[in-house]
Amino acid sequence: MTTAVDTDVLIVGAGPTGLTLGIDLARRGVDALLVERADGLFPGSRGKGLQPRTMEVFDDLGVLGAIRAAGGTYPVGAIWQDGAKAGEHRMFDPVEPTEDAPYAEGWMVPQWRTQEILRARLAELGGRVAFGRELTGIAQDAEGVTARFADGSALRARYVVAADGGRSAVRAALGIGMTGELVDPGPMLVADVRITGLDRDNWHIFPPRGDDDGFLAVCPLAGTEDFQVMARFPEGGTVDVSPDGVRKVIAGRSHLAPEAVTEVRWASDFRPRAALADRFRAGRVFLAGDAAHVHSPAGGQGLNTSVQDAYNLGWKLGAVLRDGVDAGLLDTYEAERRPVAADMLGLSTRVHRGEERRGDATRQLGIGYRESALTRETRQAPGALRAGDRAPDGTRDGVRLFDAFRGPHWTLLTVGTDTGLPPLGASVVRIPAYAPYGTGVFLVRPDGYVGWAGDTAAGLPEYAARMGLAR
The missing domain is CATH 3.40.30 (Glutaredoxin)
Structure with a gap:
């Protein structure tokens, strides 16, 4: 049996979850390596909303100043009808900061920028990310885990954390299922674009104009020149993510001409769904972030729940690997985080369907572990x-x-x-x-x-x- 290890913790996936965990382990003196299948960080704005509890986590991790400098508050929604503003919509009810909860409202930062900030902090602490490393197989024994990659190389770690997204290769290799449902039968487009002819003070909302026409939302991304575009399509519809396809959607659902879209910087399509992994752990391998739970984007719970998975797991891995605490402590990761993820999935789905307004629950300050074995x-x-x-x-x-x-x-x-x-x-x-x-x-x-x-x-x-x- 091979006992030598190359790293204490292998983190698969360099998104917000993996980077947060890497930072937390690095500041604890735990040797960890992040590997990422892509050649660079995720380039889109997708998870753009940071909740107050995540701001507190980022305060602790030493990145809050950069996060605040890179973003801004959510703009007021402007509802358009026939080429004119016809009303306003506030995404959240105003909340004033208090002494015990100083970060009261959501903060908007494009996901790509959040990741850049987290990676810079990781590098500052001596952490590393290896890009272009595609995991193809995983095997574990009583003393460690062996991960194999597409280039034929292998790596040995004491523990592995799957932070590789909703289509997690690690979760698939472990045979862990996900239970869930489609939140909305219609596909959606999300894109980052440059647009002329819209102000940056409002989140521009274009309601559907007919049975075959879905909504269009165009949101200025604080700290950038970009707008995030989201559009819903009818059930059975297809989404064209090409630049011309994105321009066609914007022009067809607003008063803007196609040429008002001067650049399409990133575009993707998805079907909103809610899914929860049957387990968050298999032996020495843990699931975190989207590898463990997939949310509708409504309510801004996905990235935030994911960051807090990493924050919960990081100190426990550090205690076991550096402080000699009994490895049974690691059992509390799934016990604490899976119920939270299930609750947040339900919340995201209700917000998406208009059954619940964004409010105290979406801020995540009330999450806790009163029933935990650690309490x-x-x-x-x-x-x-x-x-x-x-x-x-x-x-x-x-x-x-x-x-x-x-x-x-x-x-x-x-x-x-x-x-x-x-x-x-x-x-x-x-x-x-x-x-x-x-x-x-x-x-x-x-x-x-x-x-x-x-x-x-x-x-x-x-x-x-x-x-x-x-x-």
């Missing part, structure tokens, strides 16, 4: 915040909590109590009483969720020992 709530009378919930931000006595949490460590936080604390391998922060937490002792996980909560530190050492934090 311990020991307080006699906990308040609204429970173990398993997202740890809120806030500033007390000059300490900003997100600054204290930032990094790959656990944080031991006391709020409104001077109770004694055991020596642990965690950063210690003490603040006075703060309403979003109530009072007590909180051990905050590396991914920003409360793992353990108590009125005092009684029982904390036993929990910490399981996490590899006991000294």
